[in-house]
Amino acid sequence: xxxxxxxxxxxxxxxxxxxxxxxxxxxxxxxxxxxxxxxxxxxxxxxxxxxxxxxxxxxxxxxxxxxxxxxxxxxxxxxxxxxxxxxxxxxxxxxxxxxxxxxxxxxxxxxxxxxxxxxxxxxxxxxxxxxxxxxxxxxxxxxxxxxxxxxxxxxxxxxxxxxxxxxxxxxxxxxxxxxxxxxxxxxxxxxxxxxxxxxxxxxxxxxxxxxxxxxxxxxxxxxxxxxxxxxxxxxxxxxxxxxxxxxxxxxxxxxxxxxxxxxxxxxxxxxxxxxxxxxxxxxxxxxxxxxxxxxxxxxxxxxxxxxxxxxxxxxxxxxxxxxxxxxxxxxxxxxxxxxxxxxxxxxxxxxxxxxxxxxxxxxxxxxxxxxxxxxxxxxxxxxxxxxxxxxxxxxxxxxxxxxxxxxxxxxxxxxxxxxxxxxxxxxxxxxxxx
Amino acid sequence: xxxxxxxxxxxxxxxxxxxxxxxxxxxxxxxxxxxxxxxxxxxxxxxxxxxxxxxxxxxxxxxxxxxxxxxxxxxxxxxxxxxxxxxxxxxxxxxxxxxxxxxxxxxxxxxxxxxxxxxxxxxxxxxxxxxxxxxxxxxxxxx
Numbered sequence: 001x002x003x004x005x006x007x008x009x010x011x012x013x014x015x016x017x018x019x020x021x022x023x024x025x026x027x028x029x030x031x032x033x034x035x036x037x038x039x040x041x042x043x044x045x046x047x048x049x050x051x052x053x054x055x056x057x058x059x060x061x062x063x064x065x066x067x068x069x070x071x072x073x074x075x076x077x078x079x080x081x082x083x084x085x086x087x088x089x090x091x092x093x094x095x096x097x098x099x100x101x102x103x104x105x106x107x108x109x110x111x112x113x114x115x116x117x118x119x120x121x122x123x124x125x126x127x128x129x130x131x132x133x134x135x136x137x138x139x140x141x142x143x144x145x146x147x148x149x150x151x152x153x154x155x156x157x158x159x160x161x162x163x164x165x166x167x168x169x170x171x172x173x174x175x176x177x178x179x180x181x182x183x184x185x186x187x188x189x190x191x192x193x194x195x196x197x198x199x200x201x202x203x204x205x206x207x208x209x210x211x212x213x214x215x216x217x218x219x220x221x222x223x224x225x226x227x228x229x230x231x232x233x234x235x236x237x238x239x240x241x242x243x244x245x246x247x248x249x250x251x252x253x254x255x256x257x258x259x260x261x262x263x264x265x266x267x268x269x270x271x272x273x274x275x276x277x278x279x280x281x282x283x284x285x286x287x288x289x290x291x292x293x294x295x296x297x298x299x300x301x302x303x304x305x306x307x308x309x310x311x312x313x314x315x316x317x318x319x320x321x322x323x324x325x326x327x328x329x330x331x332x333x334x335x336x337x338x339x340x341x342x343x344x345x346x347x348x349x350x351x352x353x354x355x356x357x358x359x360x361x362x363x364x365x366x367x368x369x370x371x372x373x374x375x376x377x378x379x380x381x382x383x384x385x386x387x388x389x390x391x392x393x394x395x396x397x398x399x400x401x402x403x404x405x406x407x408x409x410x411x412x413x414x415x416x417x418x419x420x421x422x423x424x425x426x427x428x429x430x431x432x433x434x
Numbered sequence: 435x436x437x438x439x440x441x442x443x444x445x446x447x448x449x450x451x452x453x454x455x456x457x458x459x460x461x462x463x464x465x466x467x468x469x470x471x472x473x474x475x476x477x478x479x480x481x482x483x484x485x486x487x488x489x490x491x492x493x494x495x496x497x498x499x500x501x502x503x504x505x506x507x508x509x510x511x512x513x514x515x516x517x518x519x520x521x522x523x524x525x526x527x528x529x530x531x532x533x534x535x536x537x538x539x540x541x542x543x544x545x546x547x548x549x550x551x552x553x554x555x556x557x558x559x560x561x562x563x564x565x566x567x568x569x570x571x572x573x574x575x576x577x
Contacts, residue, residue: 034550035549035551035552038550038551040559042535042560043566047566081442206470206523207523208472208473208474210473219496221471226494227499365442366442366444368492368503377473379492381474381492383478391478392478392479394476396474396492400527401527401528403527404523404526404528
């Protein structure tokens with residue numbers, strides 16, 4: 001019997017169609033049809049400037065957009081040979097790990113809900129909400145963060161971030177313990193996941209699967225350890241691995257990874273350096289138009305000691321935070337607003353980055369940069385021809401190879417197991433179809 | 435092998451089109467190299483240059499923890515290359531995507547269909563001569 005699951009099926013996390021040839025309840029063969037959410041990410045990136053690509057990267061894996069932002073920024077920095085300040089590296093680690101927690105919370109919560117454990121879903125979404133509120137305070141947005149810039153991040157962390165973050169992590173750890181008591185030894189949950197959707201080490205590697213999927217089979221491959229980026233080499237954390245490679249192992253791996261992420265964020269918060277602060281004690285906070293007028297009339301004496309009043313979404317970008325979070329390079333560096341409004345050099349520099357035909361210009365060449373995304377290795381391969389637009393941007397989505405090998409995993413299981421196995425893939429249509 | 439370089443820390447090797455399958459087998463099976471994980475396969479359209487296309491693979495060895503980029507130039511007049519999906523099954527979907535987006539034909543591929551675009555789609559959207567403003571709405575299935 002031919003059975004169509006999707007393109008819109010309540011248990012499908014995005015739009016995807018699985019054509020199943022079933023014999024009774026057994027899956028005999030299946031064909032996976034993707035591409036329903038294709039938006040032309042790679043084509044768009046070729047037509048926009050490098051900075052304009054960041055909003056597109058938000059929409060790749062939309063439950064952990066920050067990791068995508070940083071992955072893209074890191075690759076362009078590699079191409080340009082830029083070094084970002086230490087504080088910025090720590091901010092990127094902290095925000096990436098918060099994103100990873102929210103990604104795994106969504107995945108485990110949603111797949112538990114599909115198996116009937118609705119409470120787990122509600123608890124996990126509650127925890128995700130705390131994390132997203134934290135993300136909102138830092139980036140100004142919950143989902144479409146666009147927080148990274150080439151050579152840094154948009155703005156510094158808010159002053160009360162440390163305490164808030166620690167309390168959120170503590171609460172999240174409590175939720176994780178609660179979830180474990182709810183489902184870890186739950187008969188129904190265990191029976192539906194244990195020995196279902198088994199992936200062998202060889203199968204996972206041959207299909208190019210990475211992330212929790214590969215780790216559940218016992219392979220200790222994590223981009224954060226294999227090729228450490230940012231400051232992951234200074235942080236002590238473990239890579240959880242499974243043994244059998246079934247859905248239950250993937251659940252355990254994800255739960256443990258969240259605990260490790262909490263550990264990473266706590267260490268990063270301890271280690272994060274303050275960085276330089278450009279502060280002038282007598283400075284006043286004045287609106288931008290006043291500052292621009294004073295500059296135009298030549299009243300520039302002492303003007304730079306003032307701070308410009310900026311809108312709340314740009315908080316953390318003022319001059320006194322600027323050197324902490326931006327690389328010291330004129331090629332990719334927008335000067336702080338105070339300088340733009342008050343001197344011509346900074347205004348020209350601003351113009352050179354922002355205006356059409358100027359912009360960030362990496363030298364001719366190619367680079368591949370990889371970060372550990374929520375589902376595995378998220379890679380960007382950028383070919384530059386020396387202009388302000390990339391010649392080719394390729395995103396290596398972690399879901400894509402997993403979905404490419406999914407038919408091998410589903411065949412031989414029952415139809416009801418498709419939901420459990422597919423839930424453990426954590427397919428995100430945004431990054432799968434780009 | 436045509437040339438090698440390791441700019442920006444990425445080891446790169448350029449292989450002639452006719453030898454790719456042989457080289458791919460060697461890269462996977464040689465115990466010193468052991469590239470068992472195919473990270474990525476994609477293509478670049480060097481429009482107006484010769485050869486026009488370049489198929490780019492990123493390989494990773496789980497055991498040795500090293501990486502390699504393999505590049506294969508492909509002529510624009512006859513964009514064909516042998517498939518490596520028999521060596522790394524991961525290449526199956528990647529090659530379908532490259533075929534869909536660039537129109538590069540992989541000889542011996544078991545299932546070369548469009549993957550992201552719909553079957554009725556005409557042209558290959560990631561080619562540089564495909565305009566970004568072009569629209570091809572799918573009104574309904576033709577059959």
